[in-house]
Amino acid sequence: MTDQKIPVGSRQFLPRSAFEELFAALHKEGYSIVGPKVTDGAVRMQPIGSVAEMPQGIRDNQDGGFYRLEEGEPELWFEYVVGPNGPKEFFFPAQLPLFEFHVQGGRFDLDAGPPQVPKLAFLGVRPCELAAIDVQDRVFGRDDPGTFRCESEPWYLQIRQEALLIAVNCTRPGGTCFCASWGTGPEAAGGYDLALTELKDGFVVAVGSKRGAALAENLSLRAPSGAELELATLKMELAREHMGRQLETPDLKQLLNESIEFPEWDDVARRCLSCGNCTMVCPTCFCCTVSDGSDLSGQEITRTRFWESCFSHQFTYTIAGPERNTIRGRYRHWLRHKLCTWWDQFECSGCVGCGRCITWCPVGIDLTEEAQRLREGSTKHKKRLGVSHGE
Amino acid sequence: MPSAPPKVAVYKFSSCDGCQLQLLNLETKLLELVGAVEIAYFLEARRRVLPPPYDVGLVEGSVSTPEEEDRIQQVRRDCKYLVAIGACATSGGIQALRNWANVEEYARYVYAKPEYLSTLETASPVASHVFIDFELRGCPVNQYQLLELVSALLTGRKPNISTHSLCIECKRLGNTCVLVAQGKPCLGPITQVGCGALCPKFNRACYGCFGPMEQPNIPSLGQWFTERLGHTPRDMKRMLRLFNGYLEPFKQASEHYERKEKGG
Ligand code: SF4
Numbered sequence: 001m002t003d004q005k006i007p008v009g010s011r012q013f014l015p016r017s018a019f020e021e022l023f024a025a026l027h028k029e030g031y032s033i034v035g036p037k038v039t040d041g042a043v044r045m046q047p048i049g050s051v052a053e054m055p056q057g058i059r060d061n062q063d064g065g066f067y068r069l070e071e072g073e074p075e076l077w078f079e080y081v082v083g084p085n086g087p088k089e090f091f092f093p094a095q096l097p098l099f100e101f102h103v104q105g106g107r108f109d110l111d112a113g114p115p116q117v118p119k120l121a122f123l124g125v126r127p128c129e130l131a132a133i134d135v136q137d138r139v140f141g142r143d144d145p146g147t148f149r150c151e152s153e154p155w156y157l158q159i160r161q162e163a164l165l166i167a168v169n170c171t172r173p174g175g176t177c178f179c180a181s182w183g184t185g186p187e188a189a190g191g192y193d194l195a196l197t198e199l200k201d202g203f204v205v206a207v208g209s210k211r212g213a214a215l216a217e218n219l220s221l222r223a224p225s226g227a228e229l230e231l232a233t234l235k236m237e238l239a240r241e242h243m244g245r246q247l248e249t250p251d252l253k254q255l256l257n258e259s260i261e262f263p264e265w266d267d268v269a270r271r272c273l274s275c276g277n278c279t280m281v282c283p284t285c286f287c288c289t290v291s292d293g294s295d296l297s298g299q300e301i302t303r304t305r306f307w308e309s310c311f312s313h314q315f316t317y318t319i320a321g322p323e324r325n326t327i328r329g330r331y332r333h334w335l336r337h338k339l340c341t342w343w344d345q346f347e348c349s350g351c352v353g354c355g356r357c358i359t360w361c362p363v364g365i366d367l368t369e370e371a372q373r374l375r376e377g378s379t380k381h382k383k384r385l386g387v388s389h390g391e
Numbered sequence: 392m393p394s395a396p397p398k399v400a401v402y403k404f405s406s407c408d409g410c411q412l413q414l415l416n417l418e419t420k421l422l423e424l425v426g427a428v429e430i431a432y433f434l435e436a437r438r439r440v441l442p443p444p445y446d447v448g449l450v451e452g453s454v455s456t457p458e459e460e461d462r463i464q465q466v467r468r469d470c471k472y473l474v475a476i477g478a479c480a481t482s483g484g485i486q487a488l489r490n491w492a493n494v495e496e497y498a499r500y501v502y503a504k505p506e507y508l509s510t511l512e513t514a515s516p517v518a519s520h521v522f523i524d525f526e527l528r529g530c531p532v533n534q535y536q537l538l539e540l541v542s543a544l545l546t547g548r549k550p551n552i553s554t555h556s557l558c559i560e561c562k563r564l565g566n567t568c569v570l571v572a573q574g575k576p577c578l579g580p581i582t583q584v585g586c587g588a589l590c591p592k593f594n595r596a597c598y599g600c601f602g603p604m605e606q607p608n609i610p611s612l613g614q615w616f617t618e619r620l621g622h623t624p625r626d627m628k629r630m631l632r633l634f635n636g637y638l639e640p641f642k643q644a645s646e647h648y649e650r651k652e653k654g655g
């Protein structure tokens with residue numbers, strides 16, 4: 001594509017009737033499409049083949065520990081917000097076989113062919129998820145000198161480089177969303193190939209990359225009218241003002257550093273189940289465990305990586321016992337990592353404001369409320385309490 | 392490889408045989424298993440019995456009769472490693488429900504000639520009687536966990552058996568949470584992982600058949616179920632007293648809800 005008519009950075013309009021062309025164009029380019037589909041009462045990102053599989057006229061009602069689908073505007077495809085999963089599980093699978101050994105005649109045979117990386121196009125990636133992908137890029141992929149990397153992740157890097165991201169801006173924020181507090185939404189700031197804003201008659205399409213522009217060449221686009229652009233902006237403005245949750249982000253790091261021994265932690269520890277759901281649904285959480293197995297003969301040995309959680313007691317188990325022995329210690333570690341120590345580690349926040357940990361917590365624990373409690377506590381506990389370790 | 396294959400014994404106490412059946416249900420893997428170990432004592436599967444000692448003993452069932460009380464002592468002496476398998480052996484099982492009732496009265500209702508019975512006041516887990524080296528939870532136990540246990544024992548490594556909540560596995564498998572999305576009283580957040588999240592996968596709430604997870608927070612989940620989902624203390628008691636009701640801390644919590652039910 002040397003002679004591109006559609007410039008990167010431009011905005012176009014895709015009529016609703018032509019939306020299906022997107023599927024044909026992606027298939028032509030050899031992409032498998034991962035998009036929204038209703039399964040078991042929730043909108044999940046999963047492989048889809050056509051627009052007919054997408055949720056239409058459906059919106060979600062989300063609150064702490066609560067998620068239900070309801071009827072929405074009949075023609076809209078993207079009135080729901082984020083569901084329980086997202087692109088993370090495709091880039092960083094919940095369970096990934098790393099290699100196999102075969103023991104033969106006293107020799108080890110390693111069987112670690114290069115992973116077969118699928119070419120995925122994600123349709124309906126929300127702005128907070130783009131921000132979360134950027135966070136995980138720092139964790140798994142980014143090679144810039146000076147930034148901390150956990151470890152180079154070949155699978156992550158390859159699948160991520162292949163992937164095409166079609167974002168959808170949020171015109172109706174969910175009940176637990178607070179991207180506006182972080183500035184990660186409701187409008188995608190970058191990191192996408194195309195970004196759509198849904199209006200009744202079609203989509204305002206922002207072209208974010210050369211790959212996006214090349215794809216756009218296959219679509220019946222037209223120039224958007226001034227009214228269409230204005231309406232799209234207005235809708236996102238309204239969304240920004242109607243976030244389900246809010247988080248006061250300034251000084252969070254300092255707040256979490258000074259609140260280590262606040263009694264507020266005891267209160268949340270009484271409610272937290274240490275079930276790990278929040279970490280499983282969080283689009284930035286990256287903890288995993290590597291588990292070795294052998295079969296009955298002892299000749300076939302496998303190594304598998306699984307998602308793990310800082311809420312699991314065994315996760316930090318060492319010869320000296322678990323690092324964090326109480327639910328109080330584990331919740332505190334989690335919240336402090338998300339809002340405070342993540343900055344030291346990756347120079348960014350570990351939270352992007354998607355609200356999933358609030359919705360999918362079985363008992364509705366809400367990090368925005370917990371942070372607010374600490375804030376109020378900090379004014380209350382005039383006396384600075386000492387910092388102690390070893391919980 | 393050691394010269395002689397390790398000898399394995401499978402014992403039955405008060406139980407339904409379901410856990411032993413999980414062994415037999417291993418099918419193709421069963422042949423591998425029979426090749427890797429010597430089945431020395433497994434009355435459900437073969438008549439031949441080799442004399443003790445055995446390297447590994449798997450015990451199914453709870454101890455609920457005077458005869459079993461004696462027999463478990465001998466079993467312990469006969470086995471190098473003793474593993475309790477299944478909810479009955481690890482918690483007392485469903486039959487432990489009688490521990491909150493009057494056994495004599497029960498017996499009169501159920502049996503025409505209760506005087507022929509010789510039974511203990513309680514049905515109790517194996518670990519209340521003898522030291523056990525490991526336990527596999529579940530009603531019934533999970534086949535893959537059984538295989539993992541035996542494979543690990545054979546190679547002398549630690550079995551990969553997690554003790555965290557079921558939720559972690561449920562999410563890894565990509566199920567949509569039935570508690571959050573359907574308001575069903577799922578015990579997953581306080582139940583130990585291991586079943587493959589079977590019930591949530593089929594849109595059912597977890598019954599807790601793998602028993603309490605490490606450090607479960609039952610009061611918090613109970614509060615959510617009663618205050619937000621409209622369940623009564625009686626419901627809570629019954630949910631906790633199913634397969635693992637007699638295992639702490641399910642036991643204590645169920646007794647708490649029983650007191651509340653009675654207006655305490
Ligand atoms: S905050 Fe909620 S989801 Fe997270 S571990 Fe605690 S109870 Fe589970």
Ligand code: SF4
Binds near residue numbers: 281282285351367
């Ligand atoms: S911490 Fe919660 S709100 Fe923040 S990114 Fe993770 S799941 Fe979303």
Ligand code: SF4
Binds near residue numbers: 561
């Ligand atoms: S369905 Fe049950 S086990 Fe699964 S995540 Fe929800 S509460 Fe946990």
